[in-house]
Amino acid sequence: MKDVQGKTALITGGAMGMGLLWARRFAADGVNLVLWDIKAEEMARAAEELRGQVDVMTQVVDVSEREQIYKAAVKVQAETGGVDILVNNAGIVFAKPFLETPDEHISATIDVDLKALFWTMKAFLPRMLELNSGHIINISSASGFIGVPRMPAYVASKWGVIGLTESVRLEVRAMHKDGVGFTLFCPSFVDTGMFEGAKAPLLTPILTPDEAVRIAYEGFRDGKYMITAPWMVGLTPALKGLLPSRLFDTISDLFGATSSMDEWKDTRHKG
Numbered sequence: 001m002k003d004v005q006g007k008t009a010l011i012t013g014g015a016m017g018m019g020l021l022w023a024r025r026f027a028a029d030g031v032n033l034v035l036w037d038i039k040a041e042e043m044a045r046a047a048e049e050l051r052g053q054v055d056v057m058t059q060v061v062d063v064s065e066r067e068q069i070y071k072a073a074v075k076v077q078a079e080t081g082g083v084d085i086l087v088n089n090a091g092i093v094f095a096k097p098f099l100e101t102p103d104e105h106i107s108a109t110i111d112v113d114l115k116a117l118f119w120t121m122k123a124f125l126p127r128m129l130e131l132n133s134g135h136i137i138n139i140s141s142a143s144g145f146i147g148v149p150r151m152p153a154y155v156a157s158k159w160g161v162i163g164l165t166e167s168v169r170l171e172v173r174a175m176h177k178d179g180v181g182f183t184l185f186c187p188s189f190v191d192t193g194m195f196e197g198a199k200a201p202l203l204t205p206i207l208t209p210d211e212a213v214r215i216a217y218e219g220f221r222d223g224k225y226m227i228t229a230p231w232m233v234g235l236t237p238a239l240k241g242l243l244p245s246r247l248f249d250t251i252s253d254l255f256g257a258t259s260s261m262d263e264w265k266d267t268r269h270k271g
């Protein structure tokens with residue numbers, strides 16, 4: 001088990017949803033926190049709750065803005081001494097057929113769900129390499145393994161998160177920096193409100209946020225690299241690789257995976 005007591009974890013999107021649950025898990029294990037979010041009020045409430053247990057620094061950072069990330073990272077380094085664990089959790093989704101999706105939604109999704117991870121990793125990985133100590137937890141999704149109609153930008157970002165993490169992990173491995181670890185978390189639907197109205201495919205029940213973060217956190221503490229949940233998600237890449245694509249598509253239809261986003265409701269963006 002990784003020793004985390006007294007370390008500092010930065011969580012993007014730490015004000016609510018699974019980000020807040022990651023924060024609670026870390027606080028319970030004595031890990032000091034840096035929370036980044038665009039929701040100042042929710043973040044202040046989270047910090048108030050957690051301050052009795054650990055040190056909590058909050059910064060309003062829009063992770064779609066590279067310069068905000070770099071500027072905030074300098075402040076974090078100065079005020080906390082450095083980040084030992086980075087959780088790239090902030091995420092957004094829009095769901096509409098590809099050709100009806102406004103360009104701004106595509107750009108915003110890729111900026112928050114994928115590009116932000118390049119900038120946070122560039123900001124915090126160098127110190128981890130210098131110390132040969134640290135851990136980066138990147139949140140992908142079950143949709144990092146498959147295509148899902150109505151959300152190509154989200155899916156492309158989550159595939160991208162896997163490719164990015166895999167490539168950087170291999171670079172770090174080639175440097176023999178064994179003290180720097182990586183975890184990819186790929187859950188199917190989690191009941192936080194982000195995917196309101198989405199239908200769970202067969203054998204892939206919707207997870208409660210507590211269950212999802214418990215699985216991810218315990219996996220991280222055990223030093224796991226790839227964490228999938230529920231179990232069916234872990235089978236998906238193998239099935240996709242082995243089955244002819246027409247058969248895989250038919251099974252996806254039968255399981256309801258290809259229609260899972262048809263009834264999605266946006267609870268996160270107004271207008």
Ligand SMILES: NC(=O)c1ccc[n+]([C@@H]2O[C@H](COP(=O)([O-])OP(=O)(O)OC[C@H]3O[C@@H](n4cnc5c(N)ncnc54)[C@H](O)[C@@H]3O)[C@@H](O)[C@H]2O)c1
Nearest residue numbers: 013016017018037038062063089090091141189190192194
């Ligand atoms: N909920 C699910 O079903 C599900 C499934 C698979 C993967 N995920 C992934 O898990 C992560 C957390 O999802 P969640 O369900 O807790 O979502 P959520 O909407 O409940 O929380 C997301 C958090 O990110 C913050 N955020 C959004 N845009 C931001 C920005 N530009 N800058 C900084 N912070 C920003 C939000 O304010 C919020 O606090 C996301 O990366 C999501 O893609 C979620």
